[in-house]
Amino acid sequence: MRAFTHRTARKFALAGAVTAAGLLLAACGTEDGAGGMDHGGASASVTVSPSTTAPGAGAEAGAPGAFNDADVMFAQMMIPHHEQALEMAELAAGRAEDPEVKKLVAAIEQAQDPEIRKMRAWLKGWGRPESADGHGAGHGMSGMMSDQDMKDLAAARGKAFDRKFAELMIAHHDGAVTMAKDEQKNGRNATARKLADDVVRTQSAEVAQLRKVLDRL
Secondary structure (H helix, E strand, C coil), X not given: CHHHHHHXXXXXXXXXXXXXXXXXXXXXXXXXXXXXXHHHHHHCCCEEECCEECCCCCHHHCCCCCEXXXXXXXXXXXXXXXXXXXXHHHXXXXXXXXXXXXXXXXXXXXXXXXXXXXHHHHHHHHCCCCCCCCCCCCCCCCCCCCHHHHHHXXXXXXXXXXXXXXXXXXXXXXXXXXXXXXXXXXXXXXXXXXXXXXXXXXXXXXXXXXHHHHHHC
């Protein structure tokens, strides 16, 4: 009888230990689960809607916080838009004559090259391709020059170049401002919207300068 009682007591003791261990593990699991959102960091994007990603995504790329499809499209379209502006600016070397045109060319290069690098970093941090179709953007965006426009600009020299450059860059900047205003209206990411603010402000001012250049050429 004592042997039976001893075995029974051991069974109950073992069952109690297992139950306690299970409760402890469950408690630990609850604590980990509660903090899991923070542990994900930039690499663990949590989708809160089909077009919005929760805060934390893109943090390593300098664009922390939530972002949506408008932010992604803004970066994907503005990168090739800026790249073409830089191509136009590069043509000024040995062709531009007007000092103010040369000054504006330098300002465009100084501003837009770093912005391209920023936007590429955002897209990488967001886990999105550099272009929506993966093959680069064409000339369908607002303000983009055609191949013929670029050839005509490259063929011009002196005042003819200055005039052509001003005309084309006004149209190009107007297109960028339109895209930036769309981002201001529809974007969600604070960093992307800040860049859109910068584009609207700086390129609108440059358009005003370019119009004055045209008036006196």
